[in-house]
Amino acid sequence: MTAITLGKGVNMGLRAAMEKDPKVIIMGEDVGKLGGVFRVTDGLQKDFGEDRVIDTPLAESGILGTAVGLAMRGYRPVCEIQFDGFVYPAYDQIVSQVAKLHFRSRGRVKMPIVIRIPFGGGIGAVEHHSESPEAYFAHTAGLKVVACSNPVDAYWMIQQSIDSDDPIVFFEPKRRYWEKAELDESVAPDGLFTSRVMREGDDVTVLAYGPMVKTSLEAAAAAAEEGTSIEVIDLRTLSPLDLHPIFASARKTGRVVVVHEAPVTLGLGSELSARISEECFYFLEAPVLRVAGFDTPYPPSRIEEEYLPDLDRVLDAVDRSLEY
Amino acid sequence: MVLSQRHKWETIGAVHATLVDGAARLPPSAVPAIPCIRRPKGARVTDAAFGPDLGEVFGPSHEGGGPDLIQLLTPEGERIEHSEFSFDLGDEQILGFYRDLVMTRRIDTEATALQRQGELGIWASLLGQEAAQIGSGRALRDQDFAFPTYREHGVAWCRGVDPLHLLGLFRGVDQGGWDPIADKFNLYTIVIGAQALHATGYAMGMQRDGVVGTGDPDRDAAVIAYFGDGATSQGDVNESFIWASVFNAPVVFFCQNNQWAISEPIERQSRIPLYQRALGFGFPGLRVDGNDVLAVYAVTTAALQRAREGSGPTFVEAYTYRMGAHTTSDDPTKYRVSEDLEHWKLKDPIERVKAYLSRNGVADDDHFAAVEAEAEEMAVHLRKGCLELPDPSPLDIFDQVYEEITPELQVQQAQFAAYLSSFEGAHASEQGARP
Structure with a gap:
């Protein structure tokens, strides 16, 4: 058992994947000498050498476009997009090529590409460094989207993503890179496309992923002191969604709050709310509520703590759900 | 072997000098006005400070292809010498090219006819570009890989792709019916220029596989990326140039400059001849007569060989003309004059080969008739096959989104199936197109 940070968890996972399969290569800006x-x-x-860990020119479309060619040649590229807000130049290659080639070729072309994106705010960064673009990718057929929330998941989920023959957008909560946890490699990991109950509760279900899992767990701990029992589920997989544990929890508590940093409109919360109302309609005691970023561009960092959902905003929504 | 051992890549370095020569041949209208540099007080600027007079140097087109156009077979069918490149194969090979050219044009005319009759939704004609495609396509070896746009029907022919498989995309029954990995010919790419990056990445994979520069002709491999003049404005194409250059990737960028990007002339894409851009990215650029199958073959063979040997990328600009519309949905009479078309008709890529073959007694009318007959037979096969292409089932769309269908998609598929079968007496497959 060793205590590792989330960033180290990804690092160790990448190393393990590269040791296991010589076709795994890493490409991105500053990923080589600088690390x-x-x-x-x-x-x-x-x-692993410069052929397997490639410092690329500064062009994100180029990173993804060449990754497509490398994948066609049998490689398993792990592409790093340096910051969330820099993924958009690669958006066309991701949506039009990476996501569609398997479908277009009727399965003859495989795209085992992992796109790592540090995402979310909370580190006091300048603009374009704090965004949460996951819904764009979760909306795109042909992609799978996952988000890790803790060091142990980071270690396993990156390896499972690299093992997948489907393209995966892998979101890393950048403000949690320095969070620590004990890693016991003898404990078998959960499947990649599974959500997980992080804390059991009876009164309200809180759904979160990435950086908001910690916030939600803290909210649940605070609520417990006030006598409210919150069940926290870490989605882990954003596309496809693992809905059955979510439906089971919604049926149990009758009240659901979804938490994410991304703007509220058409975020993951919208889909979850719709699906829960479709499947759990008669079990609900209150409408599904969303705690999310506002429908504004990400603000200057001096006010990001006000912008970002925090413990109090989660509990505010929990209270509103209970009072409904 | 085809290669002239004399070709000198270092001559590319002299491109700058030829720019000035080339500009002298430009019609005045093609030279954009450059604003005068106003000299601020207290600072001295010489006339030479910003290099040559750009108004004189830059120009998107050279009359007739310009001074650097590589040609080995004239429009009249005469073989001519070039100082750096030669076609060293025999007439047997040229007979083969002739058959390729005729067959390719026949595929194109049949597909155009099928579109006109409503059997294809759209067709992207290659009329006029047969030599650029056959010359480059035949320069490929089995181990090489080609990344086409959506117009490379001639290259597909060279790669052994059944022409019938080209029609599925345009008929709307599939999105490419061939196996891109097995045929080493990627699916058609419609997003302009995206494939130039795929080609470069694939070439980087070849480098990592150790199939570049080994000296074994059966092992060393290269990639060819096709795109048009319009695509050279795309970020992806320019990024692919940078990638290929800095990683010395074994890729040939084969640009068919057919002068038109739908309705936009080459002048809207570039103020400099395209092949001259390559130097700025750090690799050679050449302009070849795209209607001369011998020159295209010689130049592409040399460029591919250079890539296979580990000498990095080359940009080949095949200077040609789109004789038809962009696609069957386009109306070129709205934006270009018929004189241009008449002018380029005289440079037809097939007629010049035919003229060479008959003038030199290599082939007679019987031979030409036999090739025509073979093309007709192929066209019949193509038409019949097209009409028999089965529609896909609406329920199949869920199957290949991922390696394995996800539980969520399984639910959607089942719901869709139940919905379709709720129409009494109707086959599910017919319901997708109900009125």
Whole structure:
């Protein structure tokens, strides 16, 4: 058992995947000598060489476009997009090529590409460094989208994503990179496309992923002191959604709050709300509520703590659900 | 072997000098006005400070292809010498090219007719570009890989793709009926220029596989990326140039400059001849007569060989003309003059080969008739096959989104199936198109 950070968890997972399969390669801006701006790829180029850990030119479409060709040649590229707000130049390659080639070729072309994106706010960064673009990708058929919330999941989920023959957008909660947890490699991981009950409760279900899992768990701990029992589910997989544990919890508590940093309109909360109302209509005691970013561009960082959902806003929604 | 061992890539370095020569041949209208540099007080600027007079140097087209156009077979069917490139194969090979050209044009005319009769939704004609495609396509070896746009029907022919498989996309029954991995010919790419990056990535994979620069002709491999003049404005194409350059990737960028991007002339894409851009990215650029199958073959063979040997990318601009519309949905009479078309008709890529073959007694009318007959037979096969292409089942759309269908998609598929079968007496497959 060793205590590792979330960033180290991804790093160790990448290393394990590269040791297991020589076709796994890493590509991105500053991922080589520097080890990435968050040091997530630290030491990998030194140990696996410049052919497998590629410092690319500064062009995100180029990273994804060449990854498509490498995948067609049998490689398993793990592409790092340096920050969430820099993924848009690659959006066309991701949506029009990476996501569709398997379908267009009737399965003859495989796209085992992982797109790592540090996402979310809370680190006091300048604009374009704090966004939550996951809904764009979850909306795109042909992609799978996952988000890790803790070091142990980071370690396993990155390996499982690299193992997948489908393209996966892998969101890493950048403000949690330095969170620590004990990793016991002898404990078998959950499947990649499963959600997980992080804390059991009876009164209200809180659904979260990525950076908001910790916030939600803190909210649940605070609520417990006030006598409210919150069940927290970490979605882990955003596309496809693992809905059965969510439906089971919604039926149990009758009250659901969805939490994410991304703007509220057409975010994951919208889909979850719709699906829960379709499947659990007669079990609900209150409408599904959403705690999310506002429908504004991400604000200047001096006010990001006000913008971002926090413990109090989660509990405010929990109270409104209970009072409904 | 085809390659002239004399070709000198270092001559590319002299491109700058030829720019000035080339500009002298430009019609005045093609030279955009450059604003005068106003000299601020207290600062001295010489006339030479910003290099050559750009108004004189830049120009998107050279009359007749310009001074650097590589040609080995004239429009009249005469073989001519070039200082750097030569076609060293025999007449047997040229007979083969002739058959390829005729068959390719026949595929194109049949597909156009099928579209006109409502059997295809749309067709992207290659009329006029047969030599650029056959010349480059025949330069490929089995181990090479081609990344086409949606117009490379001639390259598909060279790769052994059944022409019938080209029609599925345009008929709307599939999105490419061939196996891109097995045929080493990617699916058609409709997003302009996206495939140039795929080609470069694939070439980087070849480098990592150790199939570049080994000296084994059966092992060393390269990639060819096709795109048009319009695509050279795309970010992806320019990024692919940078990638290929800095990683020295074994890729040939084969640009068919057919002068038109739907309705936009080359002048809207570039103020400099396209092949001259390559130098700025750090690799050679050449302009070849795209209607001359011998020159295209010689130049592409040399460029591919250079890539296979580990000498990196080359940009080949095949200077040609789109004789038809962009696609069957387009109306070129709205934006271009018929004189241009008449002018380019005289440079037809097939007629010049035919003229060479008959003038030199390589082939007679019987031979030409036999090739025509073979093309007709193929066209019949194509038409019959097209009409028999089965529609896909609406329920099949769920199957190949992922390696394995997800539980969510299984639910949607089952709901869709139940909905379709709720129409009494109707086959599910017919319901997708109900009025």
